[in-house]
Amino acid sequence: MKLNIAVLPGDGIGPEVTAQAIKVLKAIAMEFNHVFTFNTALVGAAAIEKTGLPLPEETVSICENADAILFGAIGNPKYDDPTTEIRPEQGLLGLRKTFGLHTNIRPVIAYEDLLNKSSLKIKQIKGTDILIYRELTSGIYFGEKHFSDEEASDVCTYRRSEIEKITHQAFKAAQGRKKKLTLVDKANVLASSRLWRKVVTEIAEEYPDVSLECRYIDNAAMELIINPRQFDVILTENMFGDILSEEASVIVGSIGLLASASIGDTKAMFEPIHGAYTKATNKGIANPIASILSAAMLLDHFGLYDEASLVREGVDKSLKLHITTPDLNTKYDNISTTKVGDFIEDFIHNPDETNLN
Amino acid sequence: MKLNIAVLPGDGIGPEVTAQAIKVLKAIAMEFNHVFTFNTALVGAAAIEKTGLPLPEETVSICENADAILFGAIGNPKYDDPTTEIRPEQGLLGLRKTFGLHTNIRPVIAYEDLLNKSSLKIKQIKGTDILIYRELTSGIYFGEKHFSDEEASDVCTYRRSEIEKITHQAFKAAQGRKKKLTLVDKANVLASSRLWRKVVTEIAEEYPDVSLECRYIDNAAMELIINPRQFDVILTENMFGDILSEEASVIVGSIGLLASASIGDTKAMFEPIHGAYTKATNKGIANPIASILSAAMLLDHFGLYDEASLVREGVDKSLKLHITTPDLNTKYDNISTTKVGDFIEDFIHNPDETNLN
Ligand SMILES: CC(C)[C@H](C(=O)O)[C@@H](O)C(=O)O
Ligand SMILES: CC(C)[C@H](C(=O)O)[C@@H](O)C(=O)O
Numbered sequence: 001m002k003l004n005i006a007v008l009p010g011d012g013i014g015p016e017v018t019a020q021a022i023k024v025l026k027a028i029a030m031e032f033n034h035v036f037t038f039n040t041a042l043v044g045a046a047a048i049e050k051t052g053l054p055l056p057e058e059t060v061s062i063c064e065n066a067d068a069i070l071f072g073a074i075g076n077p078k079y080d081d082p083t084t085e086i087r088p089e090q091g092l093l094g095l096r097k098t099f100g101l102h103t104n105i106r107p108v109i110a111y112e113d114l115l116n117k118s119s120l121k122i123k124q125i126k127g128t129d130i131l132i133y134r135e136l137t138s139g140i141y142f143g144e145k146h147f148s149d150e151e152a153s154d155v156c157t158y159r160r161s162e163i164e165k166i167t168h169q170a171f172k173a174a175q176g177r178k179k180k181l182t183l184v185d186k187a188n189v190l191a192s193s194r195l196w197r198k199v200v201t202e203i204a205e206e207y208p209d210v211s212l213e214c215r216y217i218d219n220a221a222m223e224l225i226i227n228p229r230q231f232d233v234i235l236t237e238n239m240f241g242d243i244l245s246e247e248a249s250v251i252v253g254s255i256g257l258l259a260s261a262s263i264g265d266t267k268a269m270f271e272p273i274h275g276a277y278t279k280a281t282n283k284g285i286a287n288p289i290a291s292i293l294s295a296a297m298l299l300d301h302f303g304l305y306d307e308a309s310l311v312r313e314g315v316d317k318s319l320k321l322h323i324t325t326p327d328l329n330t331k332y333d334n335i336s337t338t339k340v341g342d343f344i345e346d347f348i349h350n351p352d353e354t355n356l357n
Numbered sequence: 358m359k360l361n362i363a364v365l366p367g368d369g370i371g372p373e374v375t376a377q378a379i380k381v382l383k384a385i386a387m388e389f390n391h392v393f394t395f396n397t398a399l400v401g402a403a404a405i406e407k408t409g410l411p412l413p414e415e416t417v418s419i420c421e422n423a424d425a426i427l428f429g430a431i432g433n434p435k436y437d438d439p440t441t442e443i444r445p446e447q448g449l450l451g452l453r454k455t456f457g458l459h460t461n462i463r464p465v466i467a468y469e470d471l472l473n474k475s476s477l478k479i480k481q482i483k484g485t486d487i488l489i490y491r492e493l494t495s496g497i498y499f500g501e502k503h504f505s506d507e508e509a510s511d512v513c514t515y516r517r518s519e520i521e522k523i524t525h526q527a528f529k530a531a532q533g534r535k536k537k538l539t540l541v542d543k544a545n546v547l548a549s550s551r552l553w554r555k556v557v558t559e560i561a562e563e564y565p566d567v568s569l570e571c572r573y574i575d576n577a578a579m580e581l582i583i584n585p586r587q588f589d590v591i592l593t594e595n596m597f598g599d600i601l602s603e604e605a606s607v608i609v610g611s612i613g614l615l616a617s618a619s620i621g622d623t624k625a626m627f628e629p630i631h632g633a634y635t636k637a638t639n640k641g642i643a644n645p646i647a648s649i650l651s652a653a654m655l656l657d658h659f660g661l662y663d664e665a666s667l668v669r670e671g672v673d674k675s676l677k678l679h680i681t682t683p684d685l686n687t688k689y690d691n692i693s694t695t696k697v698g699d700f701i702e703d704f705i706h707n708p709d710e711t712n713l714n
Contacts, residue, residue, distance in 0.1 A: 075545065080571075082544055082551035082558075089545040119583050124476045140497070140513065145548040150517050152552035156497065157510035186596070187439055188432065188446040191502040194439035195509035201439070214437070218603035219632075225582060225607040226476050239543070243600060246575035250582040275576075 001302065002035045006066035008059065008095070010044040011088055012276025013286035013337075014072025020288035020341025021070060021295040024314070027348040028299065028307045039066065043095065044088035044276070045076035054091030060098060063267070068298050069095070071271035072291065076278055088276075096136050101262035101269050103166045104136040104241065105173075105297070108248040108258065110228075113319045117253030117328055120225065125251050128228040131177065132248065133170040134241025136262055138162045139192070141238045158192045158237065163199040169263075170235040171207040180232035182213045184220040184240050196237060217243070224248060245273055254327045256287025259294040261301060268301050270294040284336035287325040289315055292344060314347035358659060359392045363423035365416065365452070367401040368445055369633025370643035370694075371429025377645035377698025378427060378652040381671070384705040385656065385664045396423065400452065401445035401633075402433035411448030417455060420624070425655050426452070428628035429648065434635055445633075453493050458619035458626050460523045461493040461598065462530075462654070465605040465615065467585075470676045474610030474685055477582065482608050485585040488534065489605065490527040491598025493619055495519045496549070498595045515549045515594065520556040526620075527592040528564040537589035539570045541577040541597050553594060574600070581605060602630055611684045613644025616651040618658060625658050627651035641693035644682040646672055649701060671704035 007022065009015035022038055029036040041059040048054050063069050074092045095101070110118070110128035118125055135158075143155030174181045183200045185193035197214055204212040215223065217240045223230065224244060228251050236244060249255040258273035272290030280286050292315060299308035318324060322331040323343045329335055364379060366372035379395055386393040398416040405411050420426050431449045452458070467475070467485035475482055492515075500512030531538045540557045542550035554571055561569040572580065574597045580587065581601060585608050593601060606612040615630040629647030637643050649672060656665035675681060679688040680700045686692055 080544075080554075082554040087545065093546070119477055119481045121476060121478060141546055143510070147548040147551060149552075149555070151514065152548040153500070153512055153514035154547045154549050155510055155512050157508060159508045160506065186599075187437075188444065189450070189498055190511045191504040191509040192511050194504060195506075197437075197439040198506070218599045221578065221600050221604035222606055222612060225604065242543075242575045243578050247578035247582065247604070249579055255579060 008043040009072040012278040017288040017291035018072040021291040027345045043091040044074040055094035069269035073276040075276040099267040100264040103263045104134040106132040106245040106260045114253040139238035174210045174233040178232035184236040261297040270298040314344035365400040366429040369635040374645040374648035375429040378648040384702045400448040401431040412451035426626035430633040432633040456624040457621040460620045461491040463489040463602040463617045471610040490592045496595035531567045531590040535589035541593040618654040627655040671701035
C-alpha cells in the first residue's frame with residue numbers, strides 16, 4: 001500500500017516522540033512491502049515562531065494532500081499570558097476543524113505488565129479496557145467566544161447531526177466489544193447535554209444488542225476511578241471527553257501511553273493524548289509509546305491490521321522487558337526515548353529474537 | 358446563640374441523612390446552651406410533586422427568614438427524560454442563585470482510618486488535605502440556554518466581579534493553610550478561562566505569601582489522582598469544580614463523606630456533595646456523615662468552632678470504631694444511617710464514654 005503521511009511534530013516533546021513513530025512506520029513499510037512517504041510540516045508554537053501563525057497555509061495544504069496526519073504535541077508556556085491572541089493550541093483546534101475530524105477515539109487499557117505503575121489498586125484496574133469516543137469539532141471548544149477585561153464567554157452548541165455521526169460510530173464499536181455504551185453528559189444542568197441524551201437514546205433503538213447507560217460527568221469522573229471495568233465504550237462531548245480521557249491515564253499508569261485517532265469523513269489524524277511537556281524537551285525522557293500506538297491506530301485505519309498488531313506486540317514486549325522511559329521504569333536507568341523506538345523497530349524486523357541488549 | 362435553620366431535605370436519601378444532621382445539631386444546642394430552631398421546607402422532586410415547582414415561593418421565604426440553610430439532596434430518575442421542562446435540580450440551582458451563594462467550599466481529607474477504603478494506593482493519598490473553592494452561581498450553569506430538537510446550547514459567561522469575590526476568599530483560605538493556590542481552568546481553549554487566569558493572576562499580587570499555580574482541567578483531573586498531596590487550595594469555576602470535587606471523593610473513600618458550604622454575601626447553605634441516590638432511599642444504608650459534616654461547617658460559619666470540632670471528633674470516632682454505613686464498613690453488618698447519627702449524638706453528650714454498644 002502507498003500512504004502519504006503528513007507529519008506535524010509540533011512543540012516540546014512532539015518532535016522526539018514522532019520521530020520514533022516514523023521509525024516504527026518505516027520498519028513496518030519495509031517488512032510488509034508498503035510505500036510510506038512522510039512530509040513534515042509546522043504547527044503550534046513552532047509554526048508561530050517561523051510564520052506568525054499556529055496553522056500556516058502550507059501545513060494545511062500538506063495535510064490536504066496526505067492520506068493521513070501524524071500529529072505530535074502542542075503548547076508552550078511562552079504563550080500562557082491570557083491576553084495573548086495567537087496561541088499554539090489554535091493550530092491543533094484548526095486542524096481538527098479544517099479537516100472535520102469529528103470522532104476522537106481514545107483507548108484506555110490496563111496493561112498486565114504495568115498494573116503496579118498505576119496510582120490505583122491493582123484489583124481495581126486489572127482487565128480495564130475502555131474505548132472513549134470524544135466528539136472533537138464542536139461544543140464549547142468551537143462556539144462563539146468573547147473576551148474583554150470585564151467579561152468573557154464561550155458558547156457550547158451541539159447540532160443533532162453532530163451528535164448523530166459520532167453516536168453511530170460509538171454504537172458500532174460497542175457491537176464489536178462488550179456491547180455496552182455509556183453516555184456521559186450533564187443533562188441535569190445543560191441544554192446541550194439534554195440534546196445529547198435525546199439523540200443518543202433515539203439512536204440506541206437501532207442497536208438493540210447494545211445496552212445504553214447515561215451518567216453525569218461528575219459521577220463518571222468518580223466511577224472511572226472506583227470501578228473502571230464497568231465501562232466498555234464511553235461516548236461524550238468535546239470538553240468532558242478531554243477531561244475523562246486524561247483522567248483515565250491514571251488507570252494505565254502514564255499519560256505517555258495514551259494514543260488517539262481523530263477521524264473525519266475524508267481525513268484522519270493520529271495524535272497522542274499527552275501535551276508538549278516543554279520541560280522534558282530534548283532530554284530523552286519523553287515516552288514515545290503514545291505516538292507509536294497512534295501510528296498503530298493509523299495502520300488499523302487503513303486496514304493494515306497485521307501491521308498494527310505487530311506494532312502493538314512490539315510495545316507489549318518493550319513493556320514486559322521494561323524497555324521504557326523513566327515515567328514507567330523502575331528497573332533500568334537511562335532508557336531513552338530513542339532507545340524505546342529502536343527496540344520496537346528491531347522487534348518489527350525480528351519479532352522472535354528481540355531482547356534487551 | 359440563637360439560630361434559625363431552614364431545613365430542605367429534598368429527594369431520595371436527603372431526608373434520612375438530614376435527620377441525622379439535625380439530631381447532631383440538637384445535641385450541640387443542648388450541650389452548649391444554644392437555641393437552634395428548624396423549619397422544614399420542600400425542594401426538588403419532592404416539591405414538584407406537591408406544588409408543581411422545584412423551588413416553591415414558600416421555601417424561598419422560609420430560607421429568607423432563616424440564618425442558614427441545611428440542604429439534603431436533589432434529583433429523581435423520574436425526570437430523566439431530556440425534554441422534561443421542570444426538573445428537580447432547578448430547585449437547587451434556584452436556591453444558589455436566589456441567595457447569591459457564590460462560593461462553594463468543599464474539603465477533601467484523607468482520614469487515617471479510611472485510607473484502606475480508597476481505590477487509590479495508601480501511599481498515594483496519606484495526608485491529603487485539599488480545600489476546593491468552586492464558583493457556584495455563574496458559568497455554564499447559569500448562562501442562556503436554548504433547546505430544540507435540532508440544536509441546543511449553553512453559554513458560559515464570567516464577569517470579573519464574579520471571579521474576584523471567590524478568588525479573595527480562596528487566597529485568604531490558603532493564607533491560613535499551606536499557602537498554595539491552584540487555579541484550574543482551560544485557558545488554552547476557553548475565553549472565560551482566560552479571564553479567570555487574568556483576574557486571579559492580578560489578585561495574586563495582593564497575597565505575596567501564597568504561591569499561585571495554574572493548571573488545565575484535564576491535567577488537574579489526572580494530577581488529583583496521581584499526587585493529591587500537591588494540592589492545598591484549589592480554585593475553579595462552576596462546572597470544573599463540580600467534576601473535580603466528585604472525582605476527589607475517591608481519595609476519601611466514599612462520596613458519602615464529602616460536605617460543603619455554599620457562602621453568599623448574606624446567606625449560607627450547607628450541603629453534602631452526594632446526590633439523591635434514589636435507589637438507596639429508606640433502606641437505612643445512606644451515609645449521613647456528609648450531612649453531619651455539612652452541619653459542622655454551618656457551626657464554623659457562625660463562629661461556633663468548639664461545637665464544630667466536637668461534631669468532627671464524633672465523626673472521627675465513628676470512623677475509628679467502624680460505626681459506619683455499608684459504603685465504608687467491612688467490619689460490622691447492619692450499621693444503619695440512624696445508628697451512625699445516634700452514635701455521634703451520644704458522643705456529643707458523652708465524648709469520653711461513647712463506644713460501640
Ligand atoms: C491541547 C489541547 C487544546 C487539547 C484539547 O483540549 O483537546 C488536548 O488537551 C487534547 O486532549 O488533545
Ligand atoms: C445536582 C447538581 C445540579 C449539582 C451540581 O451540578 O452542582 C451537584 O452535582 C453538586 O455538585 O452539587
